[in-house]
């Protein structure tokens with residue numbers, strides 16, 4: 001399972017997907033979008049944590065501008081990148097993005113669709129779309145506001161401000177700031193391995209509840225909890241805790 005531009009590696013506790021067009025700074029073209037859909041179909045059928053990174057010290061320098069230039073109104077309405085990134089965002093298990101170098105335009109929007117972002121000092125993340133005569137229509141206008149607040153989101157979207165790794169960390173856009181890509185990947189793997197020790201049903205329920213609209217709370221929390229309260233895994237995990245001293 002792999003499109004030419006998306007390298008997929010099955011690790012024990014997660015799936016590692018690498019955007020792999022380093023000669024084009026991992027610009028997201030139609031092949032990459034198709035490969036992302038194929039990966040999502042797999043992870044929807046058998047939920048796994050996904051770690052997303054870019055090859056060659058960049059995450060992704062945007063949607064492929066050569067293809068974008070040829071797209072017309074109907075292509076915009078089809079939401080080619082938007083629908084793929086929404087599908088990534090909606091994956092049942094957590095998605096962790098490892099952000100090094102450039103994460104611009106559609107590359108930044110793919111990063112915003114992740115649940116957890118870690119990055120490096122070399123990171124440059126932002127949305128220069130208006131400089132190309134278009135808007136950032138693949139998630140930035142709603143996700144960035146939620147992630148960094150309206151003021152900074154407005155400066156990034158209206159004035160094209162690109163954040164450094166330090167600025168992205170200070171804004172909470174990335175939750176770990178590392179010296180280089182290898183260290184950032186190592187932290188992402190540590191997070192994925194921590195997730196693997198948790199109950200996957202509870203993790204997936206937490207993600208659904210976390211992503212639910214404000215007016216769905218607390219009913220959605222209670223409905224999800226009701227399912228988990230009756231689960232054998234909850235019984236097993238709580239019993240193991242309560243018996244832990246006898247087992248020493």
Ligand code: COA
Nearest residue numbers: 023024025027061062063064065066102104105106128129
């Ligand atoms: N779409 C298509 N091709 C892209 C691309 C994109 N978003 N970003 C980079 N590339 C291509 C370049 O055209 C170049 O191809 P070539 O070697 O065939 O000429 C190759 O990737 C390397 O890019 P280059 O600009 O030479 O690398 P750099 O390291 O000097 O600069 C960037 C990197 C990211 C600063 C620069 O490529 C850039 O500004 N890219 C566009 C960013 C952008 O506006 N993204 C938003 C798109 S929605």
